[in-house]
Amino acid sequence: MSIKIALPKGRLLAETAALLKRAGWGLSTYHEGTRAYRPKSQRFPNLLAKVFHEKDIPIQVAVGNYDLGICGLDWVEELLVKYPSSALVKVRNLGYGEGVLYVVASWSEAIPAVEEMQAERGIIRLVSEYPNLAESFALNLRL
Secondary structure (H helix, E strand, O other), X not given: OOEEEEEEOOOOHHHHHHXXXXXXXXXXXXXXXXXXXXXXXXXXXXXXXXXXXXXXXXXXXXXXXXXEEOOOHHHHHHHHHHOOOOOOOOOOOOOOOXXXXXXXXXXXXXXXXXXXXXXXXXXOOOOOOOHXXXXXXXXXXXX
């Protein structure tokens, strides 16, 4: 029986590689600067790993292509806000890769608070790397 894990490239790669090295997984080709997208484990020959863009990891795990995945909570929430009945389960916080999401507006709009946008009732354009979270945010505030 094999275990399939989806690993991140990008901002979480270095810390994830260090974590897996400390855990003794033996993924010698999983490090910054490598172009190997299917690292092999010397210690666990039945471990199948693949490196993904972080945003794709929760999707791959939710649809059952992978058993485990390591990614930021932002991408987990992006999936769960759209598909709340998804089979995705948050196992634990690994204690690194913390990030913050902000709502920002142009200075030319002179909007001091989100509540002011509600009063405007004009067209509001939302731009986000997280379209599901942005839509949920707007709907919750009735923008």
